[in-house]
Every structure is written in C-alpha cells, then in structure tokens.
Amino acid sequence: MSHSRSLSDPEPAKQASIAGFALVFGTDPRRPWLKARSRRSLEAAGFALSQEIAGPGLLLRAGCVLRSPDSFKIPPLLEGRPLVAIGLPPSGEWSDFHRKHGGDYSGELPPPLCEWHSSPETLQARLKGEALPSSARIVHWSALDLAPTDDRLAIYQIVTSLQHGGAEKIARDLAEELPRHDVAARLVVLGKPHRTSLDIPPGTLDLSHLRRGERAGMLAKHAIAQGADILHVHLTDAEETRTLSKSGIPVITTVHNSREGWPRDWETLQPNDVTILLACSQAAESELRSALPNLPVRTVWNGIRPNEFPETPLPPNDSGFILACVANPRPQKRLELLPAITAAIRDELAARGINKPVELLIAGETSPNLADATASRELVDREAAKHGIDLTWTEGKVPVREVLAKAHALVSCSAHEGLSLAHLEALSSGRPVIACDTGGTRELAWSNPSMSLLGAKATPQQFAKAIADAFLAPPPSAHKLVWRDFTTPRMAERVARFARQAACRVEKGATLWFVTNNLSMGGAQSSLRRLAKSFHAKGHKVCVALLQEYPEHPTAGRTDLLDHGIEVFVPPPAGIIGPQEAVDLILTEMTADPPAAVVFWNAITTHKLLLADSLPFTPVHDISPGEMWFSSFERTMENPPPGLPCREPRDYGRLLKSFVVKYGREAERAEAIGASVKVIPNGVTLPDQPRRRTQIEGALVFGTAARISPQKRLDELIEAFRLALPDLPACVLKIAGGVETGAEECAKELQELSNGLPVEWLGETHDIGSFHATCDVFVMISDPAGCPNASLEALASGLPVIASDVGGASEQVIDELNGRLVPARDVPAFAKAMVDLAHDTSKxxxxxxxxxxxxxxxxTLERMTNDYLRLFLPDAI
Known part of the structure; x- marks a missing residue:
C-alpha cells in the first residue's frame, strides 16, 4: 500500500521543514562499518546523528540504508496522536508482515529496522522492546524503504574501463573472488575500452555512458544509496579519486605500475584523498613510500588463477623455437627491441651449432585510438623487416594460454613494470621467463630458477645468451612457486583484510595492546607484567593478547594481570589454530577496542609478521629479548608465510614504528631491521632495604634463579661450582626455578650432574625477595641473554652478582664494582670468581x-615505564 493511501486519514497534518535527528542502534563494535554505512545514508537524507532522544526522529538499525536518501521527505505530522512511519526492507520479516497487514499496521510489530517517530516516547518504547500505545498511528512510508544490504563488508571494485589489460583483469577477478572471503563485491566500470573488452560479470555497474566529469560524483551518490563500505579504485586519476573520497566512504587504491606509469597527478594525493594505497609489488610500495610518505601503503601482490594456466609440457623444437612476448604495444614495453634480440638468438644458436629458425610471437592488441600504441606497433614491424624476423601478432584473437602452450620461453623488455601478470601466467604454464630487472620482476625471481633477470640496458646479445640457455636447457618449472605466493585467492584475501582495516579505522585508539606468547615463567614475561601493571596504575588502558596459552587454563601470570584489572585476550593457542586465524581473531578484538599502539613482546615471529602487516594505521613496536629474537627471525625468513611480501629483515622493519633492544651492544645489530632503533633496558622495583643475608651463619650460599632449560646453561654453572668447591669455604648452591615445558630430560640430566655436590633444587619460586634473603652471592650463566631480569632483581636486593659476559650483562654487572663479569663460556674463570668473592667479605x-x-x-621500573610511555604514547607525557 502506498504512503498516500496509508495517510489518507482526514486528521490535520503538517510537514516538517527539516529531517531532524536520527539514532543508529544495534551497533556491533566488531563490525563498525555497519554504523558508518547507515550514518552516510542518514546524512545524505538530511538527518543529524544523535544519541539523545529529543523530538521527532528516525530510528535505523546499523547496516541499513535508505533506498533513496537524496529524495527523502519525512512524513507529515498528525495532530493529536503519535505517528510511527515504517520503512520496509526488500525482504524478510517486515516484508512478510506488510503483505499480511497492508500499509496501516496494528498488533505486535517485528523488531525495528527503519522507523520515523513523531513522539520521543514511542521511539523510546521501540528501543526498549515495549508495546506502542494504542493511540499511535503506524503506517508504511515508502520514502523510508531500505536498499538491499547484508552485514558483510561491501566493496565496489572501480576500474576506468574493462579491456584487455593487467589492472582490468585484477579488478574483475577481485570482484569475483572477494565474496569467497566474506565480502560483498560489485564491479564498477567508468569508461569505454580502447581495446577488446573483457567479459563483463553479471551485476556490473556500467557508467561508461556518463561524461567523464559526471561519473565519479554519480558513483559516489549511488554507492551511498546502495550501502557500499569501501571504494577500491584502479587506474583512476587524482581528480576522480578525490571526488570519490568526498563521499565519506573510505577509498583504497591499487597502484599497478612503477612511478612512470602512475595515473595523472597521483603524486599530489593527500591523506584525505585515500585511506590506504595497495601496491602491486614491493618495488611499487617503495616508490609510493618515497613519493607519498604521509599515506599508509602495503603490498598486495598481483595474482592469477593457476588452474587457468596449467603447467604444460614444452613443445618439441624439431622445427625451431618460438619466443613469446605478452604485452600490448606501448612505448614502455620496448617491443621494438625484440626483433634484434630474436636475430641475436638465431646467431647465438648458430654459434652453438644449432641452425633452427626462431619465431617471435607477440600476444598483444594495438589500441587504434592511442597514437603511441600505433607508433609502437609500426616501429616493431619495421625492426622485424630490418632483421628478417618471422613475427606474428595475435591482436588479442588468441588466448594467452594457447600462446604460452606454443612457446619455448617468454621474454620481456619493459622499461618499467608493476608486477606482470604475463610473467605469472608464463611461470604457471611451466615456461622460463627472461625479463628486465624492473619494477616487481625481481620479486618473482625469489627462489625461482625459471626466472632470469637482465639489466634494463642489457644488449640483444645478452638477452640472446640467456634465452638460448633456456631453449637448450630448460630450468625446472615454477608452477608451484606461483601457487605459493601469487594466486587470485591470496590477493583477494589480503585486499579483504586491508579493506576491513580501512572500514574500521578510527582517528585514534586508546588501548595499548601487548602481544606475547604466554605469561608463564621467564624474565621477559616478568618484565611485561611489571610494565603492564605500571601503565595500568598510571591510568592507561592495557590489553594483552596471548598466543600460546589455553583459554581455559590460565597461568599465574595471566591471573595476576586479571586480578589487577588488566584485560587479557586468549585465542586458541598456536598449533591448535594457524597463525593467520589467530591474527584475524586478534584483529577483530582490536577493532572492538582500537589500539593506540601495538607492542610485540617475545611473540612468535610468524604471528608478528602477519599482524604488523595487517595494521597499516597503527604504530607497531617490537621488543627484542636478545639473541633468540634474531635466531627465530632468521629461521622464519627462510620460509616466510605464503603470500606475505616479507622476505628480508628490512621488509619487516618498514612495518614498524620502532624496534627496541634492551642493551646498547645489540643496537648495531638491530640496525639491519631498518626500523628506528631504541635502547630501553629492563627495570625492576628497588626494595627499601637490601634483602641479602647480613650475617653468614653456616654455609656460604650461592644462588641462582633460572627456569630449567638448556639455554640457561646450568650444566656449566654446576661444573664451575664443582671446580671451585675444593677452594671454597663451607657452601651450598641453591637453584630456584621451574622446569620449562619440554625440558624434563634436561632437568633429569642436571640432577644427575649435581649428585654428590651441595646443590639444592628449590623448584619454581613466586617470592624472589625471600629467595634473595637466603643468599650471599648471585651467580648466572646464561646463553643467550638480553637484559636478564634475574641479575637485575639480585642487584636490587643488594647481592653481588657473578655473571658471564653475554648480552646485556656487561651493562648490569660492572666488574669489581658490583660483582664479577667473566668471559662467556669460560667455566674455570667463573669458578675462580666464585672463590675470590667467597673469601672476601668486605668486597x-x-x-x-x-x-x-x-x-x-x-x-628502575619507573625509568623503564617512562621510557616506554614516551615511545608508545608520546601524547601522554
């Protein structure tokens, strides 16, 4: 029933002059794009959002959008009775209710979706789930009807045209693939093609009939009306990109080429114009970071569907060789070099005693409307005639898959490049690729013997030698390498992740998030607990995410933080779920509780790489616990997560705001990461009074506190004690520490090693001060070591410390001042230091x-807290 019939009541009515206020309800903190979607729709209709209920207003469930916000008019007010006007969704419970009752409603209503209330009382009643008063008039008002939407993130894939070309294929493939990653996607085409058009998927929005100056503005209005959450643009120039960004919808863009191939005025973009830049290669990302340092950028490698380019056997070469090039004629492709290269191949083969013809096959299409394309094509033809080359152009009439099946190798002379789909297609087909080392081409050559790189100024003879080698001794197929990193699903998964981050972006988060493995025993865990509690005591919100704990079995450290009011998020532990799944769960929690900064504190390397990559809008800091950080990082870099553009230390460093080391000597090594390096030693609480024994009664006590683990080298400590024992007074060695998981055999061996010696195994202790009070000298042999807390706590208690010179121990123990520092792995020297201190009470x-x-x-803990506070939350100082 139309609104004219629904409001045919003869009672007097008056039309409000403005839309009034609107309230969005049913918001989900883990899906904030739903509220943003509704807000844009309401603002387009003239409403002002408010959380206060005052006067007539609109009630809209988060995620719903008005079908026609531009033409919205509020219903006329009725005198003497409250009016409730209902907007209908395309389907669902309200539609069924409408078909049953018509446009004038009564009885029990479905839950609210879109309702305009003339009375604050009826609006409040609906929010509380209460029945409306019998005096209320409840009608359908078609101007409030809703566009079809769902709760998935909705992305528009926007491309300038849909013609044969790499960027155009990427946009189309993303529109088709993103729904498999829980994203609603729609392809939008802005202009007409210059070359043969690609197949247009169903549901594509074609705006090519509009004038260039109109299409971006029209698209922005359409996107708001249809509830788009992200506009993902491909090849649009700066002007159109800015126009789209004025819609208020976050704009992300994929940059498909090196700087020479950027769209017009791209280098003028500002943070308000684009939410995030997605580079097709790490090389393109590097150029973007240099030219646009104020814009967030990440690499999303181009991808193909390898099943569309299956590995096929190389064709026989009895009658000669076919060299393929897949490129449309344009100056930057430098196709005019190919005839000379082909002639040089012919000569190279002849010099090796092989007299077979070499055919050049170019799979490309000339755009007749582009003068430089036509000129490029004509130049190639002239060069082919000059060198007597058998040249064939496919002009887009032969599928690339068939071209590659005929070819013995692919060649590319491109002067600049993003990340060539042609290269990927050839490698997937099992064909060797010989290409100039430009743009992202080097990224395809990683661990890939099928890829041969030549300098951009390589001579035809240099090309000929590499290609002849590939003809006569074909390298192994790289099909599986393409599957690893460069597939359409991997590309779409990354686009979906960054689109969610863009849609969930907030101006400034408030929570300091720490990500660590666990909160069980260990110095790194103790430092984190101290720091988290210190931040919390200063009024800063802290949340800790754990990677290796079971949610249902809290450690003592986790319980400690919870008891202090600090939130802890515990996804299923590593090994139960994969790294990416764990990271996605953490990201979801961070969406609900936006971070001011994220800090990795002794976290699994793979998880760190994935999480840092996924946080383009958040400062990320990594805290090194010492040698173990570097050894773990190096192992992971040998086989990084598939699809992640992070293959060397500086790739990771670019993702960080800072890299923190805990002692000065480690800073130089940390420079290799490429991030800003800070030195922040650990800190401990200084007791009011010393806690060592003031009078020796009975045996002298050497003590150490260390978890039972091979890296603590307690075997060396026991051996040093054995060597020193004949020259020591009556003494005992006390070892406090629990057995680390997996080190049970080590603990058994150490017990056997200490048999016959005055060694006491105390097990795990939770009162380190009381332990120190039983000791005279603290002893520590540990390898590797960063800035060990055990020695700091002992020094704070007033214990002289004998330590091996490993990691940051030399900055804690000043030899002959507050203890003895002996060379690493020198057991006799350690034994001598024990003897020296045992006999010198005054020292x-x-x-x-x-x-x-x-x-x-x-x-001190206060110094450490303030140092980290200045780093993580500089505005809080």
Missing part, C-alpha cells in the same frame, strides 16, 4: 651497596 659488602646504587641510577 661483597662494598659490591652490595654499589649494586643497589647501580639499579637506582639505571634500572
């Missing part, structure tokens, strides 16, 4: 005073 007393003063000056 131990002097070292005790110096130990606490050294902590006071350099290693």
């Amino acid at each position: 131990r007393d002097a070292m005790s005073t110096a130990a606490r003063e050294h902590i006071r000056q350099h290693f």
Whole structure:
C-alpha cells in the first residue's frame, strides 16, 4: 500500500521543514562499518546523528540504508496522536508482515529496522522492546524503504574501463573472488575500452555512458544509496579519486605500475584523498613510500588463477623455437627491441651449432585510438623487416594460454613494470621467463630458477645468451612457486583484510595492546607484567593478547594481570589454530577496542609478521629479548608465510614504528631491521632495604634463579661450582626455578650432574625477595641473554652478582664494582670468581651497596615505564 493511501486519514497534518535527528542502534563494535554505512545514508537524507532522544526522529538499525536518501521527505505530522512511519526492507520479516497487514499496521510489530517517530516516547518504547500505545498511528512510508544490504563488508571494485589489460583483469577477478572471503563485491566500470573488452560479470555497474566529469560524483551518490563500505579504485586519476573520497566512504587504491606509469597527478594525493594505497609489488610500495610518505601503503601482490594456466609440457623444437612476448604495444614495453634480440638468438644458436629458425610471437592488441600504441606497433614491424624476423601478432584473437602452450620461453623488455601478470601466467604454464630487472620482476625471481633477470640496458646479445640457455636447457618449472605466493585467492584475501582495516579505522585508539606468547615463567614475561601493571596504575588502558596459552587454563601470570584489572585476550593457542586465524581473531578484538599502539613482546615471529602487516594505521613496536629474537627471525625468513611480501629483515622493519633492544651492544645489530632503533633496558622495583643475608651463619650460599632449560646453561654453572668447591669455604648452591615445558630430560640430566655436590633444587619460586634473603652471592650463566631480569632483581636486593659476559650483562654487572663479569663460556674463570668473592667479605659488602646504587641510577621500573610511555604514547607525557 502506498504512503498516500496509508495517510489518507482526514486528521490535520503538517510537514516538517527539516529531517531532524536520527539514532543508529544495534551497533556491533566488531563490525563498525555497519554504523558508518547507515550514518552516510542518514546524512545524505538530511538527518543529524544523535544519541539523545529529543523530538521527532528516525530510528535505523546499523547496516541499513535508505533506498533513496537524496529524495527523502519525512512524513507529515498528525495532530493529536503519535505517528510511527515504517520503512520496509526488500525482504524478510517486515516484508512478510506488510503483505499480511497492508500499509496501516496494528498488533505486535517485528523488531525495528527503519522507523520515523513523531513522539520521543514511542521511539523510546521501540528501543526498549515495549508495546506502542494504542493511540499511535503506524503506517508504511515508502520514502523510508531500505536498499538491499547484508552485514558483510561491501566493496565496489572501480576500474576506468574493462579491456584487455593487467589492472582490468585484477579488478574483475577481485570482484569475483572477494565474496569467497566474506565480502560483498560489485564491479564498477567508468569508461569505454580502447581495446577488446573483457567479459563483463553479471551485476556490473556500467557508467561508461556518463561524461567523464559526471561519473565519479554519480558513483559516489549511488554507492551511498546502495550501502557500499569501501571504494577500491584502479587506474583512476587524482581528480576522480578525490571526488570519490568526498563521499565519506573510505577509498583504497591499487597502484599497478612503477612511478612512470602512475595515473595523472597521483603524486599530489593527500591523506584525505585515500585511506590506504595497495601496491602491486614491493618495488611499487617503495616508490609510493618515497613519493607519498604521509599515506599508509602495503603490498598486495598481483595474482592469477593457476588452474587457468596449467603447467604444460614444452613443445618439441624439431622445427625451431618460438619466443613469446605478452604485452600490448606501448612505448614502455620496448617491443621494438625484440626483433634484434630474436636475430641475436638465431646467431647465438648458430654459434652453438644449432641452425633452427626462431619465431617471435607477440600476444598483444594495438589500441587504434592511442597514437603511441600505433607508433609502437609500426616501429616493431619495421625492426622485424630490418632483421628478417618471422613475427606474428595475435591482436588479442588468441588466448594467452594457447600462446604460452606454443612457446619455448617468454621474454620481456619493459622499461618499467608493476608486477606482470604475463610473467605469472608464463611461470604457471611451466615456461622460463627472461625479463628486465624492473619494477616487481625481481620479486618473482625469489627462489625461482625459471626466472632470469637482465639489466634494463642489457644488449640483444645478452638477452640472446640467456634465452638460448633456456631453449637448450630448460630450468625446472615454477608452477608451484606461483601457487605459493601469487594466486587470485591470496590477493583477494589480503585486499579483504586491508579493506576491513580501512572500514574500521578510527582517528585514534586508546588501548595499548601487548602481544606475547604466554605469561608463564621467564624474565621477559616478568618484565611485561611489571610494565603492564605500571601503565595500568598510571591510568592507561592495557590489553594483552596471548598466543600460546589455553583459554581455559590460565597461568599465574595471566591471573595476576586479571586480578589487577588488566584485560587479557586468549585465542586458541598456536598449533591448535594457524597463525593467520589467530591474527584475524586478534584483529577483530582490536577493532572492538582500537589500539593506540601495538607492542610485540617475545611473540612468535610468524604471528608478528602477519599482524604488523595487517595494521597499516597503527604504530607497531617490537621488543627484542636478545639473541633468540634474531635466531627465530632468521629461521622464519627462510620460509616466510605464503603470500606475505616479507622476505628480508628490512621488509619487516618498514612495518614498524620502532624496534627496541634492551642493551646498547645489540643496537648495531638491530640496525639491519631498518626500523628506528631504541635502547630501553629492563627495570625492576628497588626494595627499601637490601634483602641479602647480613650475617653468614653456616654455609656460604650461592644462588641462582633460572627456569630449567638448556639455554640457561646450568650444566656449566654446576661444573664451575664443582671446580671451585675444593677452594671454597663451607657452601651450598641453591637453584630456584621451574622446569620449562619440554625440558624434563634436561632437568633429569642436571640432577644427575649435581649428585654428590651441595646443590639444592628449590623448584619454581613466586617470592624472589625471600629467595634473595637466603643468599650471599648471585651467580648466572646464561646463553643467550638480553637484559636478564634475574641479575637485575639480585642487584636490587643488594647481592653481588657473578655473571658471564653475554648480552646485556656487561651493562648490569660492572666488574669489581658490583660483582664479577667473566668471559662467556669460560667455566674455570667463573669458578675462580666464585672463590675470590667467597673469601672476601668486605668486597661483597662494598659490591652490595654499589649494586643497589647501580639499579637506582639505571634500572628502575619507573625509568623503564617512562621510557616506554614516551615511545608508545608520546601524547601522554
């Protein structure tokens, strides 16, 4: 029933002059794009959003959008009774209700979706789920009807035209693939093609009939009316991109070429114009970072569907060789070099005693409307005639798959490149590729013997030698390598992830997120707990995500943080779910609780790489615990996660705001990461009074606190104690620490090694101060070590420390001042230091005073907290 019949009541009515206020309800903090979608629709209709209910207003469920916001008019007000006007969705419960009751409603209503209320009381009643008063008039008002939407993120894939070309294929493939990644996608074509058009998918929005100056504005209005959450543009120039961004819908763009091939005025874009830039290659990302340093950028490698380019056997070469090039004639492709290269191949083969013809096959289409394309084609033909080359142009009439099946190799002379689909298609087909080392081509050559790179100024003879080698001794097929990193599904998965981040972006988060493996025993975990509690005590919100704990089995460290009011998020642990699944769960939580910064604190390398890559709008800091960080990182870099453009240390460094090391000597090594390096040592609480034994009664006590693990080298400590024992007074070695998971055999061996010695195994201790109070000297042999907390805590208690010179120990233990520092792995030297201190009470007393003063000056918890606060939350200082 139309609204004219629904409001045919003879009671007097008056039309409001403005739309009034609107309230969006049913918001989901983990899907904030739904509220943003509705907000844009309401603003286009003239409403002002408010959380206060005052006067007539509109109630809209998050995710719903008005079908025609531009032409919206509020219903006329009725005198003497409240009016509730209902907007109908295309389908669902309300549509069924409307078919049953007509446009004048009564009885129990379905839950609200879109309702205009003339009375604040009826609006409040609907929000509370209460029945409306019998005096209320409830009608359908078609101007409030809703466009079809769902709760998935909705992305428009926008391309300038749909013709044969790499960028155009990418846009089309993304529109088809993104729905498999829980994203609603629609392809939008802005202009007419210059070459043969690609197949147009059903549902494509074709705006090519509009004038160039109109199409971006019309698209922006359409996108708001249809509830688009992201506009993903391909090949649009700066002007059109800016016009689209004025819609308020986040704009992301894929940059498909090196800087020479950027769209017009692209280098003038500002942060308000684009939410994030997606580079087709790491080489393109590097250029974007240089030219547009204020815009977030990530690499999303181009991808193909390898099943569309299956590996096929190389054709026989009895009658000669076919050299293929897949490129449309344009100056940057430098196709005019190919005839000379083909002639040089012929000569190279002849010099090797092989007299067979070489045919040049170019799979490309000349755009008659582009003068430079026509000129390029004519130049190639002239060069072919000059060199007597058998040249065939397909002009787009032969599928690339068939071209590659005929070819023995693919060649490319392109002067600049993004990441060539032709290269991917050839490699997937099992064909060797010989190409100039331009743009992202090097990224395809990683661990890939089928890819031969030549300098951009390589001579025809250099090309000929490489191609002749490929003809006569074909390298192994790279089909599986393409499957690993460069597929359409991997590309779409990354686009979907960055689109979600763009749609969920907030101006500034408030929570400091730490990501760590676990909160069980260990120095790194102790430092994190101290820091998190210190931040929390200063009024900063903290959340900790754990990668290796079971949600249902909290560790003592997790319980400690929870008891202090600090939130902890625990997804299923690594091994139960994969790294990407864990990262996606953490990202979802971060969407609901936006981070001011994210800090990796002794976290699994693979998870760190994936998470840092997925946070283009958030400062990310990595805290190195010492040698183990670098060894773990190097192992992961040998086989990085598939599809992730992170193959060397600086690839990761570009994702970081800072890289923190805990002692000065590590800073130089950290420079290789490429991020800003900061040195922040650990800090501990300084007790009011020393906690060492003040009077020795009975045996002298050497103590150490270390979890039972091979890397703690307790075997060397026991051996040093054995060597020292004949020269020591009555003494005992006390070892406090629990057995690390997986180190049970190590613990058994250490027990056997200590048999017959005055060694006491105390197990895990939760009161380190009480342990220190039983000791006279603290001893520590550990490898690797960063800035060990065990020695800091002992120094704070006033214990002289004997330590091996590993990691940051030399910055804690100043030899002969507050302890003894001995060369690493020198067990006899360690034993001698134990003997020396055991027989010199006055030296131990002097070292005790110096130990606490050294902590006071350099290693307090307050100093550590303030250093990290300045780094993570500079505005809070």
